[in-house]
Amino acid sequence: MNYAIAAYVIIWAVFFGYIVLINHKISKLEQKIFQSKSNGHQCE
Amino acid sequence: MRFIEKYLSTITLVMTAIAIILVTASIYLIFMVAPLEKVMGFPQKIFYYHVPIAITCYLSLFICFVASCMFLWKGNLKWDGVAASGAEIGVILATLMLISGMLWGKPVWGTYWTWDPRLTTSFILWLIFLSYFILRSQPNNEVLRAKYSAVIGIIGFVDVPLVHWSVKLWSRGIHPVIDIDRDSTGIHPEMLTALKVSFAAILVIFILIFSIRVRYSFLKSELQNGIEHSQVE
Numbered sequence: 001m002n003y004a005i006a007a008y009v010i011i012w013a014v015f016f017g018y019i020v021l022i023n024h025k026i027s028k029l030e031q032k033i034f035q036s037k038s039n040g041h042q043c044e
Numbered sequence: 045m046r047f048i049e050k051y052l053s054t055i056t057l058v059m060t061a062i063a064i065i066l067v068t069a070s071i072y073l074i075f076m077v078a079p080l081e082k083v084m085g086f087p088q089k090i091f092y093y094h095v096p097i098a099i100t101c102y103l104s105l106f107i108c109f110v111a112s113c114m115f116l117w118k119g120n121l122k123w124d125g126v127a128a129s130g131a132e133i134g135v136i137l138a139t140l141m142l143i144s145g146m147l148w149g150k151p152v153w154g155t156y157w158t159w160d161p162r163l164t165t166s167f168i169l170w171l172i173f174l175s176y177f178i179l180r181s182q183p184n185n186e187v188l189r190a191k192y193s194a195v196i197g198i199i200g201f202v203d204v205p206l207v208h209w210s211v212k213l214w215s216r217g218i219h220p221v222i223d224i225d226r227d228s229t230g231i232h233p234e235m236l237t238a239l240k241v242s243f244a245a246i247l248v249i250f251i252l253i254f255s256i257r258v259r260y261s262f263l264k265s266e267l268q269n270g271i272e273h274s275q276v277e
Contacts, residue, residue, distance in 0.1 A: 004089045007147040008071075011093055011140055015249060018136060022256050029263040036270050 056259070059252035066245035073238040081235075090148040092238050096246035097144065101137035102204050104130050104250065105173070112197035115190060124190035125261030127197050131176050133253055138170045161214035165207040172200040186268075 074092045081088035108130030115123035145163070146156040157163065176196045180189060206213075231239075 003087045003147045003151050007090045007144045008093065010143055010147075011097070014136060014140055015253070019253060019256065022253075022260055026256070026260050026263060029260070029267055033263065033267050033270065036267065 053259070055255045056252060059248055059255065063245065063248045063252050066241065066248055070238065070242040070245040073234070073241050078235045078238040079232055084152050087148055087151040090144050092242040093246065094141065094144040094148060095239065096243040097137050098141045099243070100246050100250045101134055101141055102208065104134035104137055104254070105169075105201055105204055106130075107254070108134060108197045109201035112194035115194045121186065121190060121265060122262065124193065125265060126258055127194060128180065129254060129257040129261055131173050131197055133250065133257060135170065135173045135177065137250075138166065138173065142166060142170060161210040162207060165203060165210045169200070169203045169207055172196070172203060176200065
């Protein structure tokens with residue numbers, strides 16, 4: 001029983017962790033893009 | 045490509061809602077409805093996710109293969125981003141496939157690992173795509189890096205049919221052969237339903253993760269293009 005539970009816990013932890021990690025990276029990139037665009041507007 | 049870019053966030057939202065419903069249904073069916081297998085007992089329940097993860101891993105690496113070919117043909121770096129997304133998710137799924145297989149193997153075979161043809165070819169596949177990321181981590185010219193990665197993505201995919209047919213090619217393996225169409229009469233109907241729902245759940249999660257990862261690579265190239273433009277100006 002422990003092996004099956006362990007397998008499901010690992011699978012869900014990896015999926016959930018990966019989604020959180022990528023979303024975190026996306027929000028950081030969006031912030032950088034927003035900053036670079038606003039800097040560009042200021043220069044104009 | 046523009047169509048995909050335009051609807052990425054909508055796809056993500058819809059897929060999240062469908063994924064939550066399917067995952068809840070699959071967990072319920074696996075642990076509450078599907079009967080215990082007589083010989084293997086509870087560890088057999090790993091099979092409901094192990095098989096869909098393996099098939100989705102093939103799909104992810106196939107996307108990497110197609111996108112790599114498209115990059116070499118068109119030269120558009122966005123195809124490289126799609127290929128890298130397919131390879132990255134393929135490696136994650138291959139890792140989960142190996143881990144869940146090992147956790148199933150210990151109580152059923154008495155060992156975590158054996159050099160069975162399918163296990164060996166799966167491990168080789170995992171190593172090939174791991175090397176893909178080692179190559180990508182090198183600070184080379186972006187176009188050159190994409191070209192080398194595309195070559196590894198195409199060559200690496202050759203191992204996928206080998207993994208799939210290894211149990212038939214080398215008869216001395218101990219990995220079970222599962223043919224749903226042929227054996228559907230031998231599987232308990234509730235087990236078959238649990239497997240089908242689990243497959244749908246994993247497929248939807250794959251589409252969700254893949255769309256998020258592709259969005260990330262598109263944003264990354266957008267930022268890089270922005271920096272290059274500002275440097276030129």
